Amino acid sequence: MAESVSPSEEQLPTVIPVFPLLGALLLPRGEMPLNIFETRYVQMVRDAMGSDRIIGMVQPRSTPQSIAGGQGNDGAGLYEIGCAGRICSFAETDDGRFLISLKGVSRFRIEEELSSLTPYRQMKVDYGDFEEDRAIPARRAGVDRDALLGSLTRFLEQRGLNAEWSSIEKAPDELLVNSLAMICPFEPAEKQALLEARSLTERTQTMITLMEFSLADPTIDEDDDRPPQMPN
Template sequence: MISQKDLPETIPVFPLPGALMLPRARLPLHIFEPRYLAMIEDCMKTKTRLIGMVQPRETPGGEKRLHSIGCAGRLTGFSETEDGRYMITLTGTSRFRIREEVQGFSPYRRCTVDWAGFGRDISTTEETDAGFDRDAFLGLLGRYLAAMKLSTDWGNLREADTELLINSLSMLCPFTPEDKQALLEAPSLSTRRETLVTLIEFALRGGSGEEVIQ
């Protein structure tokens, strides 16, 4: 288990559009680009084995930037294919705020980060949501999945702990990168659930003020 004081000042970052990492959730990734293969190899040599997942963004002038808030995951699963690709699993550890990008020779990007303000993320205790109405939420979700022609294991959804349910859906639903960023930056599980519901309702309205998907 990583404690707050063990979190490093500098971490490698992986800017991957639409790939959302959240505390205590697991994110499987398929790594094949040489620079990210090198990142994984270097990561496995460190004590914390942390990689920061960050949403890239483009400025109005077309400049490639990173969102200021990301989430670090600990490398907890690793396998190598016969042709040299890596299949890894990251387990969400804590969100962070980027201070600055580290300049210097490295095939992948690195940033100095600030972990302040995200102390609750590092806890092993799952977050709760007192206002969560599971039946109403699953009803809305059912309409959304039907509209998107997606299937799911309803037995697992009904039995899943609240945090796992909300965070897993936040990570898996096909929202835009900006929507994923909004879910990441939600200050609590309750506000993440509210954001998730808003995004689902918006999708059911076809992105307009009128409900068009039944």
């Protein structure tokens, strides 16, 4: 059995608040900065800070209703699989916003939505399918880095983007793959496919396939997406 680096399934809460956010992808050991400004989610963060600091990130299904929703697309149906994150940094602004970072802990499967008096949604979740999320990753995990970086180079050129190649080349396999999955400009359904990949190898191949599909699309031009940067 792989050595654990994160809380065991038994140590993780089975009822968690969720922040439904279209296009947001959090993966285990990845970090996601969030600017929390709506009253219900300010309350959610405040409550999480007073307990286990766990918040579940999950995408709403892409419907006209979800796209027209508020910061968290509250009324939308949700994908079944999301990722729990622990608040690892927190700051409050003068105008009452919370600036936080979530560090991914483990993916989960939603079992049911609970009736709650809180203004935010709460779910009963199960982590049992994702034991590998809480294990220490190997520095080299059999990822085809040459194929991935080749596709990435062409993908960024297609969009007029740059990358911090020195950081990318030094990154361990999991950090490389998961960071690129989180920050590259993929569509919400594509990000969900990356989240649900059963292994790092499968996630890598899925990302390569998505990039190659994009490269074959003549309608995609340069845009203003920010360049991918590797976290420290």
